[in-house]
Amino acid sequence: MTDSPLARGLAVTVKVPATTANLGPGFDTLGLALSLYDELTVTVRDEPGSTVTVVGVGAGEVPTDDDNLVVRAIRHVFDAYGVPSPGLDLVARNAIPHGRGLGSSGAAIVSGIMAAKGLLESIVDIDSRALLALATDLEGHPDNVAPALFGGLTIAWTGVDGPQYKKLMVHRGVSPLICVPESTMSTALARSLRPASVPHEDAIFNVSRSALLIAALIQSPELLLAATEDRLHQSYRAAAMPGTDSLITELRSHGLAAVVSGAGPSILVLCSDPAQRLEAAAVVAAHPATRWESLMLAVDFKGATVNAHPAGALA
Template sequence: MVKVKVPATTANIGPGFDCLGMALELFNIIEVEEIKTGLEIIIPDKDKKYIENDENNLVYQSMKSLFDKVDCHPKGLRITLMNNIPLTRGLGSSAACIAGGMTAANELIGKPLTNSEIIFLAAKMDGHPDNVLPALIGGLTVGCLLENEVKYVKIDLPSQLKILVLIPNFHFPTKKARSILPKSLPFEDAVFNLSRLGLLVSSLMTDNFDNLPIALQDKIHQPYRKDFIPHWEEITSKLLEFGSRGYFISGAGPSIVGFLDKDYEKVRNKTVEFLSKYEENWEVEILNVSNSGLEVINSERSNERY
């Protein structure tokens, strides 16, 4: 039996559309074991109406892609999912399925692929590296998907920097979030994002958190997606007032994320109190950055191959 622990991620960080992501200390657990025949997928009751329990399941699809890659297919599988990452909230639930499924599959059949090969296979399946990459290796990652590999840099952020996460009770499917984006951008908008992305990464690397409110600005996706988040302007202005070092839409949304470097519980309490006046229910969490990423916590292959 193989058991992996895979973190949530926040991606599209500010101007870092499809390239900049970060792992968070909120984890899903995936257990996989080989059985004599068939496919069994065990899902928590609360998630059964959202997650397929057949061959369309994303964890299974991710495992199958790796089995196909190396031409090694177990006779049967039992997959048990323990989910803590909210679904379709922009916190990398799909990337956790891909990263966790591929890693579990690789462990189950004797690790035929290297970590670099899994990173590429996962990024290719997801379409971009900004979620699967930090899920696999942790920290803040900058990644570029090439034809046959992913080039990336991992940055371990200081422990004082914590992540304020506002998770609403409504969904925003990634497919819909993609469909509303423009097909092209003005030249000046591209320059705007490039300058902010450089400022953002360098500021995080040098602990220059005063730059973050400007460095997190974006003209590629946030202007188009923010209208689907009720009270966006009021909420984000309050986050800065309460002490957040900046804010951004997490992934495709609708969760909102802010950076904190002090007064963590004070900021959280003020945020909870402010959000309570709206009809939408918001869960507010303070999470650490997961600098270690995915962890294999059990890897015992059966001596018998069915």
């Protein structure tokens, strides 16, 4: 038995979208939620500790006990509010690819944060600012967790009051295509390839493109190709992802706004309409160097959701 105030059998269900960060020039700042989801069920039990059942992506690979990232995120919230953690049974149904720049670790963290929010609903009120701060504690920076939490296009930054975000609605014509390779990429490795400083003109270049990208995404999709140019990070990582670099070059030569998705090696193509997305998919299918899975996704505008179920309701 645990000394948790939560009733045995209390359960929550959580749904969290994949994300793509950076979007070209918006390094560590811009993120977009996508219509590909991890789903989680968490049930309070009498026995201490946690057991995780993973279905889909990550099955047989990720920890299935208290070392699981989702469990650690849940415990982090309980500890933050001084509430004893209960024993937990988790069932994770995962669809977001791991190690491919689609925010899988951010989704795991957000899944745990939202599950804790649902479990603690009758005890503490956790607002959006607190959710972002708790998630950023574990992720390290807010650009992936912000869109996973809140959906849509997010601008994230850290100020004197901690991590902050602004959510924007995306132009209805914008049609994302995600190209997923068989290979993976370590986020830590990708970050290590960046230089400690960049030329002043490159910094100015990215500031202008980031501003233009916001306009392109919310108002003028025809500007997406120019708006997704970058000089801060993608070229430095290219040698570690030659297949990604080759396909991005090919796509952009066809006038398509292709960029590295997050830390890679997946590619995000921000198409101005569904017809252009079909054109992009055809270019990917004809590319000879690497096998890619093309995912035609929508922008998720809802973000993470959680629903609580009384004890025994899911039995």
